[in-house]
Amino acid sequence: MAEPVSTDQNTTDHPDPAGGRRTYADGGPVADVVDVADDTAGTDGTDDRTFSRQGWRLILRLTRERRAGIALGVLVGLCWTAAKVSTGILVRNAVDQGIIADDPGALRRWSLTLGVVAIASATFTGLRRYVAFREARWIEAHLRDRLFAHLQRLHFAFHDQAQTGQLMSRANTDLQQVQAFVVMIPLTISNAVTVLAVTVILAVIDPVLTLLALGSLPFLNVVATRFSRRLFPSVMGIQRESAELAAVVEESVAGVRVIKGLGAERVQADRLKAEAEDVYDESMGAAMTRARYLPGMELLPNLGLIAVLGYGGHQVLNGNLSLGTLIMFNVYIAMLIWPLRMLGMIVAQSQRAAVSAERVDEVLSTEPEVDDPAHPVALPAGEGEVRFADVTFGYGRTAPVLDHFDLRVATGESVALVGSTGSGKTTVARLIPRFYDAEAGAVSIDGADVRTLAVRDLRRSVGIVFEDTFLFSDTIAANIAFADPDAPHESIERAARLAGAHEFVSGLADGYATLIGERGYSLSGGQRQRIAIARAILADPRVLILDDATSAVDPTKEHEIRDALTEVMRGRTTIVIAHRPATIALADRVVLIGDGRVVAEGTHASLLASDGRYRQVLASAAAAEHAHAGNGGSGGNGHGDGVGRTTEEVAS
Ligand SMILES: Nc1ncnc2c1ncn2[C@@H]1O[C@H](COP(=O)(O)OP(=O)(O)OP(=O)(O)O)[C@@H](O)[C@H]1O
């Protein structure tokens, strides 16, 4: 379902019952969702009222911001009500004063007036809708902007816990719930006034007939409420199952290489089939509920009509009631069906919107844990000396990953971090640009504690290349200049040259203007990493961090990127996380991490000669890469040679 809550449908101005019912009878996803709005129960089985005060507060704040527009919507709505309500009276006059009194002139006059009122009512229908949606959509768009801007500001630890996909889809559904409620405010007020006005007019004319005519309509409300309470779980089920199906479909497309590589097409096809069947089952459940309740909802308003015809008809025959008045009653019954159902919906919709707004508010009121200090200091002059002083850090409640960790990387020095998998190398890298903050101790750049700097200044001074490079679906030039879209072409080319990417980029038909497909599939792993390195060094950062950045480069081709790396690292403070001896050897100094601390340091050659743990770490890394290559994992051809060489080197 592209748009899970089709507000265009559930707030349609349906003056006639047929229109109202048509929405239900059509079935299909749109109708499913329309029915959601009828439910009065809590959405998630939780108690909404204790839960959504913050949500109400947010909705109130937003509607207050748009009060002028909403007031206009109410005003237009009341004009609509006036036009609607007068229709019944005009019909009565046309019948009584025109037809019954045998006066063609009067008939013509009342018909003409009716025509004018009909045009006015049609115009107000459009206007009411336009104004209501304008305000609701504004609020939705505004909230979405705020939400996504806030998500970008939130710290890494928040994103570690939040499931990105779910966050996005929930944000979408929740925003639509809020929107659907706001749009109903002016519509509901005019609908309520319509119901009230019609009831008063009818009661003044004939209280007994009014009771008969409108008596069954409240039951319509009750049935409709029960109906949607039954239907709601199915509708949510359809949404949930559809989302799961979409996820499997997405994985089947994105992971098609893995699936084919493992010969697992059948397995995946079975998973798809199972998910598709779940969607079918939920949809059939919804169809059954609908089939059970719709007949009753069709029948109830007709009971009112029958009662009016039966009792009212006798009144007319006895001369106690005019024929025009009888017809007017019928017109009004038809007119009230949809507003009455809408009134039932608003209660449910408001509860749902409040719960949704609460969830949005939860995100909005999460303060970023990593944020600018109140009075940031300017980055001191320097060339990028990095220092970890007695740093302790762990993720969440687990044992600390870094435990009284000390490290100093001198200006212009290159250091290779080596350690077994999970030893905390990436963690060290993440603490420098404040992806996380240390629990104890301090990380500093050029003598300034990173927590005293403006986050933007800090991150601009640190270039980082991750193990799994993420490239955007854009041109190569735009990817390199991602953080600085105005960078001149010379800077882009210089960065590409430094990263050893210029040569292959120039060889492409469109050069730097080449579009990279989704996730950069048109490039090889090594090429992607070179683009990522170019992106990291475009801004000429003081500190460059390469986290396993050369792992996807074919070992036989590594000498090419090795030259590039030598160039990049020259005179720049660089931290290289690597496990291939050839890359490690490029660094001035090697630091071996274990148990959250530095356990040994020296040059590659000296450690290799003196330290058993170091040899062991390198050997197991080489073995892992060998196994990986054997599985036909990444890279390409020629692994055997390269791995053979590294293993020999390690053993020597
Ligand atoms: N975002 C995170 N949330 C919770 N725990 C994490 C997170 N990232 C890493 N860890 C844990 O912290 C420890 C250190 O992880 P880290 O990524 O720093 O290791 P590494 O030395 O870079 O390993 P590798 O060589 O495999 O990349 C691991 O035990 C890991 O499970």
Ligand SMILES: [Mg+2]
């Ligand atoms: Mg790592």
